[in-house]
Amino acid sequence: MQRSELTIDLAALRRNARTLLRALAGAELWAVVKADGYGHGAVDAARAALDGGATALCVATVAEGLALRREYPATRILVMGPTADIAAAREARLELVCVDDDLPEGLPVHVKLDTGMGRWGLSELAAPGRDVVGVMTHLATADCDADFAREQVERFRRATQPYAQLVRHVANSAAAIRLPEARFDAARCGIALYGLSPFGTDPAEDGLEPVLRWESHLAQVKKLAPGESTGYGRRFVAEHPTWIGIVPVGYADGFRRDLAGTEVLVDGDRRRVVGVVSMDAFAVELDHELPAGTPVTLIGEGVLAEHHARVAGTINYELVSRINASPQRARRVVRG
Ligand SMILES: *Cc1c(COP(=O)(O)O)cnc(C)c1O
Numbered sequence: 014m015q016r017s018e019l020t021i022d023l024a025a026l027r028r029n030a031r032t033l034l035r036a037l038a039g040a041e042l043w044a045v046v047k048a049d050g051y052g053h054g055a056v057d058a059a060r061a062a063l064d065g066g067a068t069a070l071c072v073a074t075v076a077e078g079l080a081l082r083r084e085y086p087a088t089r090i091l092v093m094g095p096t097a098d099i100a101a102a103r104e105a106r107l108e109l110v111c112v113d114d115d116l117p118e119g120l121p122v123h124v125k126l127d128t129g130m131g132r133w134g135l136s137e138l139a140a141p142g143r144d145v146v147g148v149m150t151h152l153a154t155a156d157c158d159a160d161f162a163r164e165q166v167e168r169f170r171r172a173t174q175p176y177a178q179l180v181r182h183v184a185n186s187a188a189a190i191r192l193p194e195a196r197f198d199a200a201r202c203g204i205a206l207y208g209l210s211p212f213g214t215d216p217a218e219d220g221l222e223p224v225l226r227w228e229s230h231l232a233q234v235k236k237l238a239p240g241e242s243t244g245y246g247r248r249f250v251a252e253h254p255t256w257i258g259i260v261p262v263g264y265a266d267g268f269r270r271d272l273a274g275t276e277v278l279v280d281g282d283r284r285r286v287v288g289v290v291s292m293d294a295f296a297v298e299l300d301h302e303l304p305a306g307t308p309v310t311l312i313g314e315g316v317l318a319e320h321h322a323r324v325a326g327t328i329n330y331e332l333v334s335r336i337n338a339s340p341q342r343a344r345r346v347v348r349g
Pocket of ligand 1: 045047093151184185186187201202203204205211
């Protein structure tokens, strides 16, 4: 039996794209599929997003852009991260983001302004050269501080006022959903497309449906006598006779070590992860004996990546993008 299985629901991704398009009220939706589509599979995620109405794809590296170009010969593909490989990008008709005065030539360029993210980008916008097709900025706090995000939007609006003929794009998922003034001509949305909340809350609150399901099973079930423990460091010691199930998924699969204490579904019931998560396995506490092979849902059916992220002190972005979907570890099934 496969150790675990990831099911990617492309119909849900298409619906999320349409939900975002409604929120964008006329601005274009550009689908961010970097990091292998936040762990969902970039090529499949891109197809569903385009079917759902997205008009461009955004990635972090030229290598990611080249892989998508092979599948999507005519789609606008924007490489958002810095790159040295300009010739390959030109050859593949990718568009690049320029973050300094060193403008690449012979391919479409989007100039990035740093309006408060304090990361990539120019602090002043000079008159754009002839290859410049777009101007953009990135918001630092669209998910948590709308006032600061609005200040960034205003700085951007003032700096780019003379260049309104260029494509102007600012919003990420959080801004697309909650900050109408950030819409401009296009929004670069990632997390929300995958049905995950940019706010770390239940995605249903914003009409989003999780795209990814992660399932495994109980590989072994045993009873701990009082005083017996499970896992490294004996961090869980049974106080009374306790049934536990061992799930063949661990931190090398992306089920992080700090997910101890979170909950998964065992045969439909919420059960607590006990002890320390190992590289290839973790334990759940059961309230009665169950047969080996009993299904376990790690993400899906109401078990939210957002909840796991809170337990692990991280964000849903990091959790899903680090799920190891290599064929040696998991099987990826694409539906819809
Ligand atoms: C990753 C990224 C996005 C997408 O952000 P989400 O919060 O996932 O919607 C948008 N713009 C830039 C520059 C990014 O790096």
